[in-house]
Amino acid sequence: MFKIVDHEQFADNLFLFKIEAPRLAKKAKAGQFVILRAFENGERIPLTIADYDREKGTIDIIFQTVGKTTKKLGLLKTGDEILDLVGPLGEPTEIENFGTSVVVGGGVGIAPIYPIARSLKEAGNKVISIIGARTKDIVFWVDKLKAVSDEVLIATDDGSLGTKGFVTDLLRGKMDSEQIDRVWAIGPMIMMRAVAEVTRPEKIKTIVSLNPIMVDGTGMCGACRVLVGDETKFACVDGPEFDAHLVDFNLAMRRACYYKEEEQTAQTSGCNNNGGGCQCQ
Amino acid sequence: MSIKAPRNPMPSQDAIERKTNFKEVALGYDKETAINEAKRCLQCKKPMCMQGCPVEVDIPDFIGAIAEENFEQAAKIIKNKNNLPAVCGRVCPQESQCEQKCILGIKGEPVAIGRLERFIADWEAAEEGKETIQTSCNNKKVAVIGAGPSGLTCAGDLAKLGYDVTVFEALHTPGGVLMYGIPEFRLPKTVVKREIDYIRDLGVKIETNSVMGKIGTVDELMNEEGFSAVYIATGAGLPHFMNIPGENLNGVYSANEFLTRTNLMAAYNFPNFDTPIKVGEKVAVIGAGNVAMDSARTALRLGAKESIIVYRRSKNEIPARLEELEHAEEEGVQLFLLTSPISINGDENGQVKSMTCLKYELGEPDSSGRCRPIAIEGSEFEMEIDTVIMAIGQGPNPLVANSTPGLDLTKRGNIIADEETGLTSKDGVFAGGDIVTGAATVILAMGAGKKAARAIHDYLENK
Ligand SMILES: Cc1cc2nc3c(=O)[nH]c(=O)nc-3n(C[C@H](O)[C@H](O)[C@H](O)COP(=O)(O)OP(=O)(O)OC[C@H]3O[C@@H](n4cnc5c(N)ncnc54)[C@H](O)[C@@H]3O)c2cc1C
Ligand SMILES: Cc1cc2nc3c(=O)[nH]c(=O)nc-3n(C[C@H](O)[C@H](O)[C@H](O)COP(=O)(O)OP(=O)(O)OC[C@H]3O[C@@H](n4cnc5c(N)ncnc54)[C@H](O)[C@@H]3O)c2cc1C
Ligand code: SF4
Ligand code: SF4
Ligand code: FES
Numbered sequence: 001m002f003k004i005v006d007h008e009q010f011a012d013n014l015f016l017f018k019i020e021a022p023r024l025a026k027k028a029k030a031g032q033f034v035i036l037r038a039f040e041n042g043e044r045i046p047l048t049i050a051d052y053d054r055e056k057g058t059i060d061i062i063f064q065t066v067g068k069t070t071k072k073l074g075l076l077k078t079g080d081e082i083l084d085l086v087g088p089l090g091e092p093t094e095i096e097n098f099g100t101s102v103v104v105g106g107g108v109g110i111a112p113i114y115p116i117a118r119s120l121k122e123a124g125n126k127v128i129s130i131i132g133a134r135t136k137d138i139v140f141w142v143d144k145l146k147a148v149s150d151e152v153l154i155a156t157d158d159g160s161l162g163t164k165g166f167v168t169d170l171l172r173g174k175m176d177s178e179q180i181d182r183v184w185a186i187g188p189m190i191m192m193r194a195v196a197e198v199t200r201p202e203k204i205k206t207i208v209s210l211n212p213i214m215v216d217g218t219g220m221c222g223a224c225r226v227l228v229g230d231e232t233k234f235a236c237v238d239g240p241e242f243d244a245h246l247v248d249f250n251l252a253m254r255r256a257c258y259y260k261e262e263e264q265t266a267q268t269s270g271c272n273n274n275g276g277g278c279q280c281q
Numbered sequence: 282m283s284i285k286a287p288r289n290p291m292p293s294q295d296a297i298e299r300k301t302n303f304k305e306v307a308l309g310y311d312k313e314t315a316i317n318e319a320k321r322c323l324q325c326k327k328p329m330c331m332q333g334c335p336v337e338v339d340i341p342d343f344i345g346a347i348a349e350e351n352f353e354q355a356a357k358i359i360k361n362k363n364n365l366p367a368v369c370g371r372v373c374p375q376e377s378q379c380e381q382k383c384i385l386g387i388k389g390e391p392v393a394i395g396r397l398e399r400f401i402a403d404w405e406a407a408e409e410g411k412e413t414i415q416t417s418c419n420n421k422k423v424a425v426i427g428a429g430p431s432g433l434t435c436a437g438d439l440a441k442l443g444y445d446v447t448v449f450e451a452l453h454t455p456g457g458v459l460m461y462g463i464p465e466f467r468l469p470k471t472v473v474k475r476e477i478d479y480i481r482d483l484g485v486k487i488e489t490n491s492v493m494g495k496i497g498t499v500d501e502l503m504n505e506e507g508f509s510a511v512y513i514a515t516g517a518g519l520p521h522f523m524n525i526p527g528e529n530l531n532g533v534y535s536a537n538e539f540l541t542r543t544n545l546m547a548a549y550n551f552p553n554f555d556t557p558i559k560v561g562e563k564v565a566v567i568g569a570g571n572v573a574m575d576s577a578r579t580a581l582r583l584g585a586k587e588s589i590i591v592y593r594r595s596k597n598e599i600p601a602r603l604e605e606l607e608h609a610e611e612e613g614v615q616l617f618l619l620t621s622p623i624s625i626n627g628d629e630n631g632q633v634k635s636m637t638c639l640k641y642e643l644g645e646p647d648s649s650g651r652c653r654p655i656a657i658e659g660s661e662f663e664m665e666i667d668t669v670i671m672a673i674g675q676g677p678n679p680l681v682a683n684s685t686p687g688l689d690l691t692k693r694g695n696i697i698a699d700e701e702t703g704l705t706s707k708d709g710v711f712a713g714g715d716i717v718t719g720a721a722t723v724i725l726a727m728g729a730g731k732k733a734a735r736a737i738h739d740y741l742e743n744k
Contacts, residue, residue, distance in 0.1 A: 023496055037453055043546070043555035044453070068555055084453040086490040215546070215556075218451050218492055219678050220461075220518040221538035225529050232522065232529060237680070251529055254631040258531045262557030 001081040002036075005058060010140040013065040014108065015074050016050070017082075022057030024087050030115035031093030031209065031241055034061065035217040037084040038076070043069050046214045046236075048186075049088060050111035059087075062111035062140070068266040089217045090240045093207070097124040099181035102174060103149075104130045104167050104195055106187025110141055112209060113186050118148040126150050128180075130170045132191075136161035168194045180204055185244065189253050196244035206244035210235045212255055227251050288390035289318045296611040300581045303465045303549055306608060307371070310393075315400040319347035322392045325384055330394060333382035335728025336369075336434070338362045340379060340394055347397055356405040359398060364437035364483075365430060365476045365727065367406065368459060370399025371468050373724045374602050406475055418484070419443040421741055424508040426493045426681060429457020430723045431714025432514035433480050434730030435737075440483040442738050447508075449491040454545065457516055459723070461545040462537070464575050466582070470544070494680035499688075499710060509744070510709045510737045513696060514730060517715035519676040523567070527625030528671070532561065532633030536568075536576045536672035543579050561667025563587045565636060567622060568672035569594075574605040576670045577614040585668070588614050593621035593641050593654040619643070619654065623661070625669055635665045675720050685710070695719055703733030704740075711737055 006018035024034070033048045051060035065071045076082075093116050101120045105113035110131045121127045129145045132155040139154060139161055146152050153170045154162025163170060168191075174180060175198070183206040185195035192208040199206040212224040212235050219237040226235050229246035233239060292308040293299075299306055310318065322344040330340045339358050346355035359366045373379075375395035383391035423439050425432045428450035436446045454460050459473045481487065493499070493515075502508045520535035522528050539558070542548040546556035564580040566573045569592035580588040590609070592599065595618050599606055610616070622636040640660035643652035677694045689697045689706035696705055696712040703711035713729030715721055 023491075027496055039555075041547070041554045084490050086451070086453070086492060086496075088495055089492065215538060215541055216452065218518070218680065220451075220520070221541050222520045222522070222535040223538045227529055232524075251631070255529070255531060259557045259559070262551065262559070266552050266555055266557065 001083060002085040004076060004078055004080050004082065007076070007078050010062075011138045013074075014062070014138055014140065015065070016060055016062045016140075017076070018058050018060050019082060019085065020057060021059050021085055024085070025052045025054050025057045025059050028052040028059055028088040029092035030095065030119040031112075032088035032090050033217075033240065034059070034085055034087035035089060035214065036061075036082050036086070038069065038073050038082050040083065042072075042083070044084075044215060044217070045069050046089070046211070046217060048112035048209070050114060052115070060111075062108060064108040067263050071267070086217065089236055091238070093119065093184075093241060095119045095123050099125065100128065100179060101125040102128045102130060102171065102180055102183045104132075104171060104183065104185040104187070104191075106132050106167055106185075106191040107134070107138065109185075109187030109191070109209075110139070110145075113184060114141055114144055114148070116184055117145060121148045128153070128174060130155070130167050130174070132156065132162075132167035132170075132187075134158065166194070167191065168198050171195060171198055175199075175202060175204070183207070183244075184209075184241075189249060189256065192244065193249040196247070196249070200245050207241050208244040208247060209240045210242060210247065210252060211240065212252060213258065225255070286317075286321050288321070288393055289314045289396075291393075291396055296608075296613075299466065300578075300612040303582055305469050306466050309403055310396055310400045315347055315397060316350060318393050319344045319397060321385065322348070323384060329382040329384055330379045330392070331382075333379040335378070335724050336363050336731050338379075338398070343401065344392065344394070344397055347401065352401060352404050353408075355401045359401055360479075362731075363398075363727075364434050364480060365723075366398050367402035367472045367476055368430065368468065369724060369727070370395050370397075370402055371472070372459075372463060374722055376603070378724060402476075403472075406472075417443045418445055420445060422447070422506075422508045423510050423512065423737060423741075424449065424502045424506075425512045425514060426499075427451075427457060427514040427516055427714070427716070428455030428477075428487055428489075429514060429516050429714060429726065430459060431516075431726035431730040432457070432512065433477065433485075434727040435512045435514065435713070435734045436485045436730075437480045437483050438731055438734035439737060440480075440485045442734070444738075444741075446484070447486045447488060449493050449497075450487060450489045451492040451515075452545065453489050455487050455489060461541045462572070462575070464540065464544055464579050465549075466578070467575070492680065494684040499681065499685045499707075503709060509741055510711065512703065512730070512733050512737065513681055513705075513710065513712040513716060514714040514726070515678055515681050515716045516726075517675045517720040518678045520671065521674045521676060522671055523622070523673060525622060525624050527627060527633070530625055530627040530633045531631050532559070532627075532667055533625060533669045533671065536566075536572045536670055537675065539576055539670050540572075540579065543583070549579075549583060558583065559668070560585045561633075563589070563666045564668040564670065565589050565591050565617075565622075565664065565666045566670045566672055567591050568674070569599045569601055569606075569616075570672065570674075571601045571605055572675075573670075573672035574601045574609045574614070576672050578609050578612055580668070580670070581612055581614065589617050589666070590614060591617045591620050591622065591636075591638070591664075593619065594651060595619055595643060598651045617664075621654070621656075622664075622669075626663075633667055633669055635663050636669065638662055638664055677716050677719075681716075693719070701732060702736035702739075703729060704736060709740070 714726035
């Protein structure tokens with residue numbers, strides 16, 4: 001069992017848990033993720049390690065409530081326990097001094113870019129963080145990002161915070177005004193694809209973190225297959241980060257939707273006693 | 282009892298009935314049948330059957346005890362050598378192990394050793410107040426990586442010898458293939474859990490959610506955490522695909538994913554369990570081993586109207602156990618032999634709609650001794666299906682090997698280990714089971730665990 005030692009609600013559908021997991025905290029690196037199973041009968045779901053504290057032995061996860069599991073997870077509070085938590089999974093982000101690095105985070109993707117930005121800063125990069133969301137209420141961690149970035153730019157769809165528009169507009173602006181050596185983009189698949197298209201003509205190496213459907217997270221099932229440069233990769237062990245210019249985004253988006261109907265059924269079915277784990281039917 | 286007495290058949294669930302449920306197919310002997318069957322055994326002075334058992338069960342002794350209705354004694358004799366008897370009694374390929382060697386098999390039918398073993402294990406489980414196990418502790422720590430049958434056997438034997446054993450398991454549940462691969466209707470998960478509880482009762486600690494190579498390494502276990510030896514038993518869990526066009530379409534599963542969703546995550550009980558699975562009307566399973574049979578039979582139980590095994594050789598070469606093939610056919614699984622897909626085709630939504638296949642004929646035997654399939658030119662045809670399950674084999678997972686310098690591997694990535702001791706190229710590190718042999722059987726993996734436990738004991742005694 002893994003104890004939630006602190007929790008924070010950023011918005012209606014956006015939560016942070018600080019979880020006690022000393023072994024995991026000791027090993028975690030930027031770019032890696034965990035898989036958790038919060039309840040008996042529950043699904044295993046992957047979430048990025050948004051931060052870690054090796055001394056205190058904790059990791060942070062930030063999640064958006066999109067379906068049955070994340071909604072149930074959102075009901076947990078400080079002091080509650082997560083049944084199963086495994087990680088750190090996936091390959092860590094490749095960190096070097098690349099020169100000027102831009103990290104782009106969209107929506108809940110702001111969380112995973114934080115440890116990347118921090119590591120890049122520690123490695124001597126000039127770090128520009130560009131974050132975006134629909135509206136200002138769901139923008140989080142601006143101060144944390146400022147502490148590890150040379151510059152933080154914000155875009156919201158409705159203009160309630162920062163510039164009105166998309167992160168890609170801000171990225172294009174930066175590309176016009178200075179030499180950029182490498183870009184990371186994490187967020188909804190559509191946003192990652194858009195970033196890839198912005199940097200492709202300029203041949204700026206761009207890394208995206210893919211979030212396919214996963215089961216075990218150890219390379220055992222192949223559910224997380226993605227196509228990268230005509231080669232099939234297992235995102236949980238070969239990734240989750242890949243060269244954005246080689247990723248087949250259309251395929252990735254189609255695969256992410258495979259269980260749409262079942263996800264609906266899961267949410268509308270059943271009694272919610274016992275955190276939904278009740279088998280009364 | 283005369284030698285001619287026929288072997289007692291295994292009662293089983295009716296084929297029509299069982300293909301709609303996940304309950305166990307084989308029901309097990311009752312007391313009378315077990316005693317009758319036990320009386321068929323000749324109590325040979327030189328029991329050939331024992332040569333066929335990799336974990337060295339004292340077969341005539343335990344069968345003798347059954348014949349005398351001393352079930353408690355029989356249980357003791359089995360457990361002395363076998364830590365997982367209810368599992369072995371169900372899934373050991375007895376026809377090519379102990380029963381193949383039984384002297385009665387020469388002229389007639391061998392004693393049903395596996396069924397008797399299962400009978401005793403189930404009898405013991407039903408009895409209240411099982412024996413308490415006394416193990417002493419010698420304060421030497423041994424780590425086992427992987428809680429499949431090989432790791433669990435090694436851990437149990439070492440605990441019996443007094444070692445302080447910790448098993449590190451990647452998944453949230455121990456058991457390996459016994460939990461995630463072999464279906465409920467062949468090996469109920471309550472049976473596996475019961476046997477794992479027995480291993481725990483011996484004093485073994487099991488740390489789930491621990492992917493070695495990620496959360497820790499073999500070197501760290503030995504240099505920082507005080508483990509004197511490590512046994513690696515991580516299995517053959519990496520699914521192979523065919524590398525044909527269309528394999529990433531929605532509706533194409535590896536057998537591992539299909540079975541893991543169903544067994545480990547209980548997707549057959551969706552939405553009471555949260556993990557979904559999809560099975561169309563018409564399912565094609567590529568391959569014809571045990572894994573393929575399990576997948577095809579599972580697909581029927583999940584509601585597929587048709588479940589088809591597609592295999593490029595003929596019926597003679599089918600690698601699955603005969604019993605599994607028979608059960609599958611009884612339930613209505615169809616065989617498409619001498620056939621193999623060259624591409625999988627999708628509709629506009631990226632969902633599988635058909636496979637393009639080639640017909641094959643058999644040529645000369647290849648290195649495996651099986652006839653080589655040769656594609657027949659111009660034999661292409663289209664097969665309409667909506668789900669494809671790839672069951673063409675598994676390779677070794679590289680996570681542990683890649684994080685352990687000094688460990689010699691084969692070209693395919695299997696760990697090289699001595700057959701008698703499990704010793705690897707790295708001092709204090711042993712390995713066995715599918716990670717060494719490639720995908721094999723439960724009992725061979727257990728045999729390797731047993732030998733390694735003995736070798737680790739020798740190694741630590743002399744250290
Ligand atoms: C490597 C990785 C890192 C991730 N990091 C984060 C994160 O930091 N914060 C965050 O909010 N989300 C993250 N996700 C996405 C998160 O896993 C899904 O939102 C979650 O699984 C949804 O589960 P659900 O039951 O609530 O929703 P569902 O209704 O089951 O599904 C909603 C959508 O989530 C996706 N999804 C469903 N099941 C899975 C699964 N088992 N594995 C992966 N995706 C699935 C599907 O695309 C689906 O359409 C990450 C995904 C991956 C692969
Ligand atoms: C569907 C199916 C049906 C089968 N049917 C039969 C049958 O009827 N009879 C028979 O005899 N055999 C059968 N087999 C084969 C048999 O199950 C295997 O040969 C046997 O389980 C191998 O045992 P093992 O302990 O070596 O590995 P596994 O059972 O594969 O166990 C390995 C364990 O190690 C864990 N692991 C892997 N990597 C790591 C890591 N890095 N860190 C920590 N843990 C890790 C895995 O999660 C797993 O739990 C079947 C196999 C399958 C897939
Ligand atoms: S463990 Fe397997 S091989 Fe050994 S006696 Fe039992 S059924 Fe036969
Ligand atoms: S070989 Fe057959 S008959 Fe002889 S002891 Fe073994 S089981 Fe009994
Ligand atoms: S999630 Fe199973 S192989 Fe990646």
